[in-house]
Each structure stands twice: as structure tokens, then as C-alpha cells.
Amino acid sequence: MVRRSVALNPRTPDAVVERFVDDIEVRAPYLGAPGAPTFVEPLSWQRRGHAERLIAEDCDAAMLPEPRSALEVAGVLVRAHATSEKVHVASSTVPLEPTFVEGILVRDEAPQVRRSLAGSVYASDRQRSRLADDSDESVRASVARYTCDASVLERLARDPSAQVRGECVHNPIAATGVLRALVARVPNHELAYIAQHSEASADLLADLAGSGSSHTREAVAANGRTPVYSLDALAKAPEVEVRRAVAGNSSASPEALATMVADRSDDVRRLVAAHRSTPGAALETLSLESDFEICLLVALHPRSTPGALKRLSRDGRAAIRQAVALHPSAPEVLWTDLVRDADAGVRELARRHMRSSPTERRRVAADESTPADTLAALAADSAVAVREALASNRRTPVDALVTLSKDADQGVRGLLGGRSGLPRAALEHLAHDPVWRIRRAARKRLR
Numbered sequence: 330m331v332r333r334s335v336a337l338n339p340r341t342p343d344a345v346v347e348r349f350v351d352d353i354e355v356r357a358p359y360l361g362a363p364g365a366p367t368f369v370e371p372l373s374w375q376r377r378g379h380a381e382r383l384i385a386e387d388c389d390a391a392m393l394p395e396p397r398s399a400l401e402v403a404g405v406l407v408r409a410h411a412t413s414e415k416v417h418v419a420s421s422t423v424p425l426e427p428t429f430v431e432g433i434l435v436r437d438e439a440p441q442v443r444r445s446l447a448g449s450v451y452a453s454d455r456q457r458s459r460l461a462d463d464s465d466e467s468v469r470a471s472v473a474r475y476t477c478d479a480s481v482l483e484r485l486a487r488d489p490s491a492q493v494r495g496e497c498v499h500n501p502i503a504a505t506g507v508l509r510a511l512v513a514r515v516p517n518h519e520l521a522y523i524a525q526h527s528e529a530s531a532d533l534l535a536d537l538a539g540s541g542s543s544h545t546r547e548a549v550a551a552n553g554r555t556p557v558y559s560l561d562a563l564a565k566a567p568e569v570e571v572r573r574a575v576a577g578n579s580s581a582s583p584e585a586l587a588t589m590v591a592d593r594s595d596d597v598r599r600l601v602a603a604h605r606s607t608p609g610a611a612l613e614t615l616s617l618e619s620d621f622e623i624c625l626l627v628a629l630h631p632r633s634t635p636g637a638l639k640r641l642s643r644d645g646r647a648a649i650r651q652a653v654a655l656h657p658s659a660p661e662v663l664w665t666d667l668v669r670d671a672d673a674g675v676r677e678l679a680r681r682h683m684r685s686s687p688t689e690r691r692r693v694a695a696d697e698s699t700p701a702d703t704l705a706a707l708a709a710d711s712a713v714a715v716r717e718a719l720a721s722n723r724r725t726p727v728d729a730l731v732t733l734s735k736d737a738d739q740g741v742r743g744l745l746g747g748r749s750g751l752p753r754a755a756l757e758h759l760a761h762d763p764v765w766r767i768r769r770a771a772r773k774r775l776r
Contacts, residue, residue, distance in 0.1 A: 440465040447471035454478045466490040473497045479504060486510050498522045505530040517542050524548035535559045543568045550574035561585045569594045576600035583608045590614050595623075602626035609634040616640050621649075628652035639663060647672040654678035668693065668703050680706075687712040694718040701726045708732040713741065720744040727752045734758040739767075746770050 440463075446452055447460045448471045461472045461481050466488075473485040473496040486497045486507045494514050497503060499522060503511075508523050512533075515523070521544045523529060524537045531554055538549045538559040543566075549555050550563045551574040564575045564585040575581055576589055577600050586601050590611045601607055602615050602623045609632050616627045616637035627633055628641045629652050642653045642663050653659055654667050654675050659682075667679035680703070682689065693699050694707045695718040707719050708729035719725050720733050720741050733745050734755035745751065746759050746767045751774070759771035 440468055443468045444471045448475050454481070457481065461485060466492055469493045470496040474499055476500065477502060479507075483507055483510075486514070491516065495519050498526070501527065504528055505533060509533055512537070518544070520545040521548040524552060529554060531556045538563060543571060547571050547574050551578060553578060553580050555580065557582045557585075561588075564588045569597065572597050573600060576604065579605070581606060583611075587611045595620060599623055599626065602630065605631075607632060609637070613637040613640075621646065624649050625652055628656065631657075635659075642666060647675060650675045651678055654682060669700055687715060690715045691718045695722055697722060697724040699724070705729045713738050716741045717744055721748065723748075723750070727755075730755045731758070739764055742767050 443460055443463060443465065444467050447457055447468055452475075454477060457472045457476045458478060458481050460468055461476070461484060463469050463472075469485060469488060469490065470493045473482065473488070473493050476482055476485075479502060482497060482500055482503060483506075485493050486503075487510070488494055488497075494511060495516070497507065498511055498515060498519050503526060505528055508526055508529055512520065512523060517540075520537060520540060520542060524534060524545050525548045529537075529552065534549050534552055534555045535558075537545055538555065540546055540549075546563060546566060547568070547570045550560065550566075550571050555563075555578070557580065560575050560578060560581050561584060563571055564581070565588060566572055566575075572589060572592060573594065573596055575585060576592075576597050581604060583606050586604055586607045587610070589597050589601050591614075592598055592601070598615065598618070599620070599622055601611065603626045607630065612627050612630055612632060613634050613636050615623055616633075617640070618624060618627075624641060624644060624646075625648065627637055628649055633656065638653050638656055638659050641649050642659075644650055650667070650670060650672065651674050653663065654670075655678055659667075668676055670676050670679070690707060690710060690712060691714045693703065694710070694715050699722075701724070704719060704722065704724065705726050705728055707715055708725075709732070710716055710719075716733060716736060716738065717740060719729060720736075721744055725733075730745065730752055731754050733741055734751075735758055736742055736745075742759060742762060742764070743766070745755065746762075747770070751759075753775075756771050756775050759767055760775055762768045762771065
């Protein structure tokens with residue numbers, strides 16, 4: 330690094346610089362630079378190419394007195410007549426002047442250079458159009474894969490080379506007409522890529538659904554554009570991969586999903602249980618499964634029926650019962666059992682659900698089989714309807730009745746005063762109630 334810095338200093342005499350003639354690290358920055366010492370000229374092309382590659386890879390590390398542009402570096406490399414360096418320039422991420430590219434790289438005798446240029450992100454449509462007529466099929470194949478010109482792609486789709494036609498399939502701009510033309514011109518293993526293409530039309534996918542290749546049918550089954558009637562037919566395919574693709578397709582119909590409820594593959598049934606369009610009857614059938622993942626998915630599914638949730642609420646696995654406790658549409662009859670579940674997690678989730686649903690809390694407060702600790706907690710509920718139901722429940726614990734006798738709502742205190750079996754402490758509070766009817770009834774019962 331020190332020797333190179335000395336050599337690059339414009340004040341260093343040539344006599345001193347010439348001492349470093351055999352040091353490639355020192356010599357590299359001088360190649361092609363204005364005012365370079367004359368000793369760099371007779372270098373062999375091989376050694377010069379290596380030195381110039383150092384410039385292209387790291388201009389800053391070369392510590393040039395006047396940093397040169399990437400275009401200047403590219404010019405130096407191309408003049409080196411070394412194919413590897415020109416490939417490096419052709420595939421560069423640095424924009425190159427069109428005249429420079431078309432005058433040198435497009436006409437280069439090495440196909441590797443032309444192929445790299447065809448795949449460059451900075452190659453223009455005009456340059457790729459010229460390369461589309463190249464005599465080398467690998468160059469045309471590169472154009473077919475990367476061109477953004479629909480007319481060029483249509484022309485290459487009819488190319489006599491199978492390699493070129495195959496690359497057309499992978500071009501994201503390939504229109505339905507190009508894809509349909511390629512169906513009869515590409516090998517069978519390329520049909521799957523056509524079926525996966527984002528531009529494949531529903532009619533084209535319907536045609537490919539009858540392909541003799543299972544890989545192609547699998548790709549059709551996984552494509553969201555595939556018509557429903559084709560997915561219904563593929564749901565009965567003998568290959569499990571095809572059926573699995575249908576079950577995972579968001580466009581699958583409820584009828585197709587119902588067909589696969591009895592599928593012999595666990596993976597297919599799991600995907601059916603997770604699918605948003607699976608009908609309730611199919612989910613109820615799946616709730617009979619012993620597979621943990623299937624049961625968990627059914628318990629969480631928004632379309633699960635009350636029958637399926639009721640069956641799963643009695644499952645021996647606590648995680649399944651917890652999932653039922655989380656379900657927003659669980660039937661009211663389940664909450665009496667869930668708040669008394671042996672698992673603390675299930676009980677807590679059931680109580681949280683009740684707190685989020687006044688209607689559900691009211692039903693629990695009116696249920697005489699609700700545990701005493703749950704009823705006691707409901708005495709402080711924010712919903713008046715819940716406290717009224719609790720005041721009428723014959724199983725409400727004494728502490729809760731005393732709390733309700735001090736309730737701010739007149740209707741709650743009125744219901745409480747009309748019930749039998751009130752503790753004396755509750756009656757004493759009601760005997761001083763601001764409402765004369767409630768006060769008179771309580772004092773009458775205290776005599």
C-alpha cells in the first residue's frame with residue numbers, strides 16, 4: 330500500500346516509479362491512465378488484462394490521483410481484448426453508453442459477451458432486439474428470458490431452438506397468446522411453468538388440467554386463476570400432490586373441499602380444515618378426527634358448527650378446549666361447562682369471553698348451575714342486565730346478594746327486594762333505600 334501510494338504520487342520521479350515495474354499492485358492503477366509511464370505499454374495482454382480487472386473491481390482501492398468513471402474503466406477493459414473482462418463489462422450494473430454497447434459488445438465475436446449483455450439490467454430493448462437475431466442460441470435464449478418487448482418475445486416463441494422457446498416460458502411478460510403458442514412447442518416438463526405463469530388465462534389452465542403430466546396438473550391445481558370446475562375435477566385426482574394443491578388453493582369451491590374430507594392423506598384433510606371456504610358440515614365430520622392439528626383447526630375455524638364445537642369442548646386435550654373457549658360463535662350452552670373446566674387455562678379463557686359478551690354474561694348469571702365464584706364476580710358487572718339476572722338467580726351467593734343490595738340501579742335493587750331468602754345484611758341495606766316501595770318491602774320483612 331505504501332509503495333503504491335508513492336508510485337501514484339504525481340510528484341514521484343519516473344526513475345523511482347520504474348523500480349516498482351514488477352509489482353502488479355503498484356502497476357495496475359497506471360494502465361490506461363493519462364500520462365502513464367511508458368513502461369506499461371509493452372506489457373503482455375494477459376498480464377495487462379489481470380491488472381485492468383483490479384481497476385474494475387475496486388477503483389477506490391487503486392487510489393487513482395483523479396478517480397476515473399466506471400465508463401472509462403469499462404473502455405479500458407474492452408480494449409484489453411480479454412473475453413473474461415468484456416463479460417464483466419457486459420453484465421455490469423453500471424449504465425453504459427448505447428453507442429459504446431452497440432459498437433463493441435453487441436458485435437463481439439465471443440457469445441459469452443453477447444449473452445451477458447442480453448441479461449444485463451441496463452441492456453435496452455433495441456439492443457436485445459438486435460441480439461434476438463443472433464446466430465448463437467444461448468444468446469437468443471438470454472434475450473427470450475429478459476426482454477421486455479412483447480413483439481420480440483412473440484418472435485422468439487417460434488424459434489427453432491427448444492432452449493430459446495423454453496426460456497420464453499420464464500419471461501414474466503409472456504402474454505396468454507404466447508403461452509398458448511408455446512404449449513405445443515415446449516417439452517412436457519416446461520408445461521408446469523406455463524401453468525404457474527401469472528399471465529396464464531382461465532381457458533388455458535382448463536386445457537392444461539387434462540395434461541398427462543402430474544406435475545402440470547399440480548401446477549394448475551395451485552394456480553388461483555384455475556376455473557372452479559377444473560378444481561372440482563382435480564380434487565378427485567389419483568395423485569396426492571394434485572389433491573393437496575387443490576386443498577391449498579384459495580379458489581377451491583366448498584363442493585371440492587367437501588369431496589376431500591374423507592381423503593386418505595392427513596395433509597389434504599389438514600388443508601381442508603384450514604380452508605376458509607370449507608362448509609360447516611365438512612368441519613363437523615372433521616371434528617370426529619383423532620388428529621390433533623385437524624381438531625385444533627376445526628375448533629378455530631369461523632364456520633365451525635355448534636355440533637362440532639360441542640364435541641370438541643369435551644376433547645381430552647386441553648389445547649382443543651382452549652381453542653373452543655376462544656371461538657367467537659361458540660353456543661351459549663358450552664360456557665357453563667367451560668367455566669367449570671378442570672384446566673385453569675380453559676376457565677380463564679371462558680371468563681374472558683364472558684366479559685367481552687354482555688349477552689353471554691347475562692345467560693351465565695341466570696344459570697343456576699354456574700359456579701359460586703363466577704356468580705360472585707358477576708355482581709360487579711358493568712351491564713345492568715347481567716346484575717338483574719344475578720339478582721333473580723336462586724343460587725347467587727350471600728356476598729353477591731349483599732353487594733347487589735347497594736347497587737346503583739333501582740331495577741336491580743327492586744328485583745332483589747322481591748326475592749325470598751335474602752340475608753339480613755342485604756335487607757338492612759334495602760330498608761334505607763331511597764325508593765319508598767323498596768324501603769317499605771324490606772322493613773316489612775325485617776319485622
